Amino acid sequence: MPSDFLPDALGRRGRSSGAQPRNLLWVVCVIGALAAFVLTTYVIHTQLAGASLWGVLVAPEPGNLHQLIVYDSTLPRVAMTLICGAALALAGAVSQQVLRNPLAEPMTLGIFPGAYLALTVAALWAPAWLAAYREPVALVGGGLAMLVVFALAWRQRLASLAVILSGMIVSLYCGSLSLALAISHFQLLSGLMIWGGGALDQQGWHASAALLIRLVVAAAAVLLLRRPLGLFDAGESTARGLGVSLMRTRFAALCIAVALTACVVSAVGVIGFVGLAAPTLARLAGARRFHQRLVWAPILGALLLWVTDEVVQVVALSGVVGSQLIPTGAVTSLLGAPILLWLLRQLKSRPDLRADAPTAIASSRRERPLRLIGALALLTVFASVASLTFGRGLDGWHFVDFAQIRALSFWHGPHLAAALVAGTMLGLAGTLIQRMAGNPIASPDLIGVSSGGALGIVVAVFAFAAPGPLQLFLACLAGAVGTLGVLLWFGRRAMYAPERLLLIGVAIGALFQAVNGTVMASGDPRAALLLNFVVGSTYYVQPPAVAAAVVIALAGLVGAPLLARWLELLSLGDGTSRSLGVRVSVARLIVLLLAALLTATSTLLIGPLSFVGLMAPHLARTLGFCRARGQLLTSAIIGALLMVLADWTGRMVMFPNEMPAGLMAALIGGPYLLWAIVRAPSPVR
Known part of the structure; x- marks a missing residue:
C-alpha cells in the first residue's frame, strides 16, 4: 500500500x-x-x-x-x-x-x-x-x-x-x-x-x-x-x-x-x-x-x-x-x-483488495455441476418440508401430522416462503456484488446497501402512524437506492473501486447503527418492535410482501444470468474488461441496480443482519462453481437453504420464544466466515 x-x-x-x-x-x-x-x-x-x-x-x-x-x-x-x-x-x-x-x-x-x-x-x-x-x-x-x-x-x-x-x-x-x-x-x-x-x-x-x-x-x-x-x-x-x-x-x-x-x-x-x-x-x-x-x-x-x-x-x-x-x-x-x-x-x-483479499476459492471447476445443483435443490426441498413437519411443542420434539400442517399453513407458509425468497435474493445479490467488485469479501452487508434499506424502514415506522407492506417496501427500496446513489456518486471518481465501496459501507452502516441506537435509547414503545425487524424476524411478514418478493426473486433469477458475461469480465479488472469491449461504468451500474433491488427486498423480509449474501457465494465457489452462471444459480440455492435452516433453528432453539431468522443466519454464518479467513493461504514472501 x-x-x-x-x-x-x-x-x-x-x-x-x-x-x-x-x-x-x-x-x-x-x-x-x-x-x-x-x-x-x-x-x-x-x-x-x-x-x-x-x-x-x-x-x-x-x-x-x-x-x-x-x-x-x-x-x-x-x-x-x-x-x-x-x-x-x-x-x-x-x-x-x-x-x-x-x-x-x-x-x-x-x-x-x-x-x-x-x-x-x-x-x-x-x-x-x-x-x-x-x-x-x-x-x-x-x-x-x-x-x-x-x-x-x-x-x-x-x-x-x-x-x-x-x-x-x-x-x-x-x-x-x-x-x-x-x-x-x-x-x-x-x-x-x-x-x-x-x-x-x-x-x-x-x-x-x-x-x-x-x-x-x-x-x-x-x-x-x-x-x-x-x-x-x-x-x-x-x-x-x-x-x-x-x-x-x-x-x-x-x-x-x-x-x-x-x-x-x-x-x-x-x-x-x-x-x-x-x-x-x-x-x-x-x-x-x-x-x-x-x-x-x-x-x-x-x-x-x-x-x-x-x-x-x-x-x-x-x-x-x-x-x-x-x-x-x-x-x-x-x-x-x-x-x-x-x-x-x-x-x-x-x-489493492484484489491482490490481498483472503479467499476460500476452489482452484478446480466442478466437472458435473448439474448433478450437484440438483442435489442442493433436493436438500433445500427436504429442509423446507422438515421445517414444516418436525419441531418442538409442549410435548417435546415430534412430527406434525397433515391436519396440523394445514391448520397452521396460514402462519408457517408465509414464513417459509419469506426465508426461501430472501435467501435466494441474498445469494444472487452477494454473487453480483462480489463479481462486480472482483473481491470475494464484498457483500450487501459490507457495502451498506442493506443498512440503507433498513434505515428507510426505520424512517417509515416513525413517519407513518401505521405503515403498510407497500409503504415499508417503498421506504426500504428508497433507502437502498439512496445508498446506491451514494455508492455511484463517490465511487465514480475511482471507477467504483472495491475499497471505496467498503469505506462507504462503513459510513452508512455506522449511520444506521447510530439511528438505531438513538431509537433504542429514546424509550419509545416502538423501539422493541423495531428491534425485532432490524434483526430479521419473519414473524411480521405479510403474504402481500411475500408475493411481491417472489416476483422480484424470479426476475432476479432470470435477469442475473443474462449479466454473466459482464460478471466474468468485471472480476478481471477494469483494463481487461475495457479491452474486451465492456463499458465498465454501464455494466457496473446495471449490476449494482439489480443487486440493490434484490437487497432491498430481502431486507424488508429479514432485516439487514445476515451473512447469507457473503456466505452463499463463498460456498458456491468452494464447491467448484467458478463460472458466473453456475455460481449465481448455486448461490441462490445455497442462500435459500441457509435461510430455511436459520428460520427453523430460530424457532426451535429458544422455544416457545423465537429467535429472528436474519439474526440466526448471522450467528450461524459468523463462524464460517472466521474459518474461511483462517484457512486462507498465507502470502508468499
Whole structure:
C-alpha cells in the first residue's frame, strides 16, 4: 500500500503550482474551540439560572442546586468529553499508522463491539462484576475481540487488509450476539442500551480523573514507540529494511489502542467515528508526519467530541425532543458519517483488495455441476418440508401430522416462503456484488446497501402512524437506492473501486447503527418492535410482501444470468474488461441496480443482519462453481437453504420464544466466515 493513503486535498491546487500546501490546523482548532466554548457558555448560563459562575469555580454554595449541578455534572462532563475524544483519536491515529489504512479505528477493528458484548454478558449473568469491575470487563471483551482479529490475520502476517477485514467481520458478529441477547432480555438491558449509546453524564470528578491518568500512561507508551511507528510512513518494506519488526510493533500499538478504547467504553459507552475522523482531519488540515498527528489528532478529537456533546445538550435544553434521552455517541456517528463520506472524495491512493483479499476459492471447476445443483435443490426441498413437519411443542420434539400442517399453513407458509425468497435474493445479490467488485469479501452487508434499506424502514415506522407492506417496501427500496446513489456518486471518481465501496459501507452502516441506537435509547414503545425487524424476524411478514418478493426473486433469477458475461469480465479488472469491449461504468451500474433491488427486498423480509449474501457465494465457489452462471444459480440455492435452516433453528432453539431468522443466519454464518479467513493461504514472501 502506498504510504500516503490520504492526499492533501486541501492544498492540491497549491501543490500543482509548486507551492507548499497550506497548514490549516490552527484555523480548524480555533474555530472548533470557539464554537464549543460558545455552546458551553450557553449551556452553563442556562443551568445556572442567574447564579454566580465565579462561585461555581471558586467555592460552590452547598445549598445552591444550580451551582452544584454545574460543578459536579456540567464541568466534569466537559472534562470527560475532552479526555474521551483525545483518547479515541489517539487510538485511531495509532491504528491507522500501523495498519496503513484509513478504515482502522476501534469500531472497525472489533474493539468497541467486543467490549460492549462483554458488558452485556456481565450485566445479565454477573451484575456484581459489572458494578465493581466495569473497566476490567470491558478491557477483557475488547482484548478478546482483538485477539480473535489477530488470530484470523496471523497467517497473513498481520497484513493491514487482513486485520481490517477480520475486524469488520468480528464487529458484525459481536454486534449480532449483542442483539440476540437484547431480544431475549430487552427489559434487563434497556439501561445498558441507553448507556451503550455513549452517555457522557457525570456525577463528580473521579471518573474523568481516573481516565486522564490512563490516557497519560497510554500517551507515554505511544511516545516510546514513536520512532518505529514513524517509519511506517516510508512503507512496510522500508521499515522492515531499517530493522523494525512489523508484527511486534503492530501488536504493541494495537494493544495500546485496545486499552484506550476499553477504558473509554467502560467509562461512557460506545462513541464511534472520533477515532476515524480525527486523524483523517489532522492529516487533511496539514499534519503530514506521524509525530504531528500524535499531537493534533487528540486535539481535534477532543474538540470534535466537545462540539458534538454541546450540540446535544443545547438540543436537550431546547425541548425539541421532549424528555427523550439523546446519546452523544449516536449523534457523533450521525455527524461523523457525512464527514467520512466527504473525506472519501479526497482519497487518492488505495490498497489493492484484489491482490490481498483472503479467499476460500476452489482452484478446480466442478466437472458435473448439474448433478450437484440438483442435489442442493433436493436438500433445500427436504429442509423446507422438515421445517414444516418436525419441531418442538409442549410435548417435546415430534412430527406434525397433515391436519396440523394445514391448520397452521396460514402462519408457517408465509414464513417459509419469506426465508426461501430472501435467501435466494441474498445469494444472487452477494454473487453480483462480489463479481462486480472482483473481491470475494464484498457483500450487501459490507457495502451498506442493506443498512440503507433498513434505515428507510426505520424512517417509515416513525413517519407513518401505521405503515403498510407497500409503504415499508417503498421506504426500504428508497433507502437502498439512496445508498446506491451514494455508492455511484463517490465511487465514480475511482471507477467504483472495491475499497471505496467498503469505506462507504462503513459510513452508512455506522449511520444506521447510530439511528438505531438513538431509537433504542429514546424509550419509545416502538423501539422493541423495531428491534425485532432490524434483526430479521419473519414473524411480521405479510403474504402481500411475500408475493411481491417472489416476483422480484424470479426476475432476479432470470435477469442475473443474462449479466454473466459482464460478471466474468468485471472480476478481471477494469483494463481487461475495457479491452474486451465492456463499458465498465454501464455494466457496473446495471449490476449494482439489480443487486440493490434484490437487497432491498430481502431486507424488508429479514432485516439487514445476515451473512447469507457473503456466505452463499463463498460456498458456491468452494464447491467448484467458478463460472458466473453456475455460481449465481448455486448461490441462490445455497442462500435459500441457509435461510430455511436459520428460520427453523430460530424457532426451535429458544422455544416457545423465537429467535429472528436474519439474526440466526448471522450467528450461524459468523463462524464460517472466521474459518474461511483462517484457512486462507498465507502470502508468499
